Amino acid sequence: MEHPLYVIVFFSLLLGLTRCAGNMKTFPQDFEFGAATSSYQIEGAWNVDGKGWSMWDHLVRTTPEHIVDMTNGDTAAKSYFFYKRDVQMLKELGVKNYRFSISWPRILPYGRPDYVNPYGVAYYNALIDELLANGITPFVTIYHWELPQNLNEQGGWLNDEVVNWFGDYSRVLFQNFGDRVKHWMTINEPHVHCHLGYEIALIAPLISVPGVAYYECSRNILLAHARAYRIYEAEFKSTQRGEVGFVTCMEWGVAESNSTNDKDALENFQALTIGQHMNPIFSESGNFPQKLIDLVNSASIRQGLNESRLRPFTQEQIESIRGSADFLGLNHYTSRIIYRNESLNGTFPVPSIYDDTFYGDYPHPSWFFHGGYVYEYPRGFYDLLIHLKDNYNIPKIYITENGAPSLRGEGRLNDTHRVRYFREYLSAMIDAIDEGVNVRGHFAWSLMDNFEWTLGYTVRFGIYDVDMEDPERKRTPKKSALVYKEIARSRIIDYNYDADPYTPSAASGRNLSIFITLLLATLKVLL
Numbered sequence: 386m387e388h389p390l391y392v393i394v395f396f397s398l399l400l401g402l403t404r405c406a407g408n409m410k411t412f413p414q415d416f417e418f419g420a421a422t423s424s425y426q427i428e429g430a431w432n433v434d435g436k437g438w439s440m441w442d443h444l445v446r447t448t449p450e451h452i453v454d455m456t457n458g459d460t461a462a463k464s465y466f467f468y469k470r471d472v473q474m475l476k477e478l479g480v481k482n483y484r485f486s487i488s489w490p491r492i493l494p495y496g497r498p499d500y501v502n503p504y505g506v507a508y509y510n511a512l513i514d515e516l517l518a519n520g521i522t523p524f525v526t527i528y529h530w531e532l533p534q535n536l537n538e539q540g541g542w543l544n545d546e547v548v549n550w551f552g553d554y555s556r557v558l559f560q561n562f563g564d565r566v567k568h569w570m571t572i573n574e575p576h577v578h579c580h581l582g583y584e585i586a587l588i589a590p591l592i593s594v595p596g597v598a599y600y601e602c603s604r605n606i607l608l609a610h611a612r613a614y615r616i617y618e619a620e621f622k623s624t625q626r627g628e629v630g631f632v633t634c635m636e637w638g639v640a641e642s643n644s645t646n647d648k649d650a651l652e653n654f655q656a657l658t659i660g661q662h663m664n665p666i667f668s669e670s671g672n673f674p675q676k677l678i679d680l681v682n683s684a685s686i687r688q689g690l691n692e693s694r695l696r697p698f699t700q701e702q703i704e705s706i707r708g709s710a711d712f713l714g715l716n717h718y719t720s721r722i723i724y725r726n727e728s729l730n731g732t733f734p735v736p737s738i739y740d741d742t743f744y745g746d747y748p749h750p751s752w753f754f755h756g757g758y759v760y761e762y763p764r765g766f767y768d769l770l771i772h773l774k775d776n777y778n779i780p781k782i783y784i785t786e787n788g789a790p791s792l793r794g795e796g797r798l799n800d801t802h803r804v805r806y807f808r809e810y811l812s813a814m815i816d817a818i819d820e821g822v823n824v825r826g827h828f829a830w831s832l833m834d835n836f837e838w839t840l841g842y843t844v845r846f847g848i849y850d851v852d853m854e855d856p857e858r859k860r861t862p863k864k865s866a867l868v869y870k871e872i873a874r875s876r877i878i879d880y881n882y883d884a885d886p887y888t889p890s891a892a893s894g895r896n897l898s899i900f901i902t903l904l905l906a907t908l909k910v911l912l
């Protein structure tokens with residue numbers, strides 16, 4: 386039956402009105418939802434069934450005062466014992482994917498493959514089988530900061546041998562789990578790991594050799610990532626038919642002013658925190674950003690060194706790293722205002738990565754503060770995604786972590802601030818998808834409350850509450866879990882993030898223009 390044109394236009398207008406009135410946005414048909422965790426943060430069982438020591442086990446035993454509440458991940462959420470409940474939670478949420486990590490020393494207690502711990506293999510086999518039996522797809526992180534202490538004592542990420550160590554460990558995982566795991570991620574967040582672990586000694590291994598160790602760590606992580614990717618490509622891909630991605634955490638930066646100084650500082654910030662790990666893998670150059678190479682080189686010369694502290698890649702290494710990812714795993718939490726830090730001299734050590742790039746950063750006072758380091762600026766998520774599309778060749782993107790910590794004083798289960806965070810950030814993400822950014826899925830960080838590194842249990846990111854006093858570690862859905870579930874079910878979000886006074890929202894403008902176009906079309910037909 387043919388509909389007269391005005392009926393079609395009437396319903397289009399109605400649809401337009403609903404979309405604008407409720408700010409309704411829809412996810413693409415094949416978009417996937419999930420939740421994420423990492424092994425040390427949830428498993429507990431730190432010395433059970435033959436597990437070796439990681440550098441975190443070492444840190445919390447030797448310097449317990451380094452954790453703000455003097456806690457540790459020894460027992461955490463006890464997922465080693467309660468993993469079936471975790472899988473049920475994913476089912477309750479109605480999500481399709483689970484991102485978790487494998488503990489290197491649980492599989493290889495001494496770090497090297499000459500002894501593979503059968504109990505460790507059995508645990509992850511059981512978890513993977515339980516997920517698959519419940520229709521949930523595993524996305525596995527090979528390394529989420531748990532370096533075996535034995536390898537840490539040999540220099541860890543500062544020893545070039547780590548490339549072989551990581552490659553050999555990855556091969557053990559592909560051999561044991563690759564028949565069922567089809568989505569691998571190599572190393573979680575190189576910038577955060579190398580910055581906090583090797584530049585300012587905030588997390589394990591508590592090393593601070595400013596301006597030197599960061600670059601060495603980062604370089605070795607890129608090479609180790611590429612080694613694992615190439616091993617999979619050569620030895621497993623044709624039979625296992627999976628994919629290997631790279632995960633990095635990026636914040637968005639907004640220049641404080643239009644001055645050349647601030648814009649220049651923003652470029653430095655982006656070169657260090659985005660380009661340092663994105664360029665080698667996802668750009669034609671296969672190398673660090675030229676801007677950063679030049680900055681570190683000139684600072685090194687100024688400091689009387691005869692070579693740059695940012696050790697260059699060989700051509701062979703560049704070939705191996707370039708294009709070594711089937712997808713980007715993007716972890717995103719927050720944004721910063723960036724300015725040129727004139728008062729840096731004397732404030733930071735020389736050398737240091739701060740001295741090399743001389744930017745300063747702070748959160749804008751109008752951004753809602755969630756706790757920890759997370760300030761709400763959803764527009765930054767949108768801008769970051771557009772930046773990635775415009776500057777890199779990325780096959781596809783999964784948002785592998787995104788979330789907010791609980792605010793002190795707010796109800797443990799009634800986490801309305803987190804609900805708003807998810808709705809705003811998902812809304813911004815849909816706007817970016819509408820602009821052509823190839824985002825295929827989103828993982829909430831985190832499935833459950835867990836050990837937040839040096840912040841211990843003072844900050845909680847879970848959408849499920851975990852009662853850490855209860856021997857059974859009772860898990861209860863927070864309001865955010867119920868809302869995330871409803872979003873995943875309906876595949877619709879009726880939210881438009883606030884136009885930010887600092888930078889006006891492009892999204893609201895776009896919705897308004899859809900509405901006006903439909904209205905004009907209707908009037909044209911009716912009049």
Ligand code: BGC
Nearest residue numbers: 423573574577634716837846
């Ligand atoms: C890390 C997680 C951490 C989360 C929240 C990410 O940088 O991958 O391990 O819990 O941020 O701070």
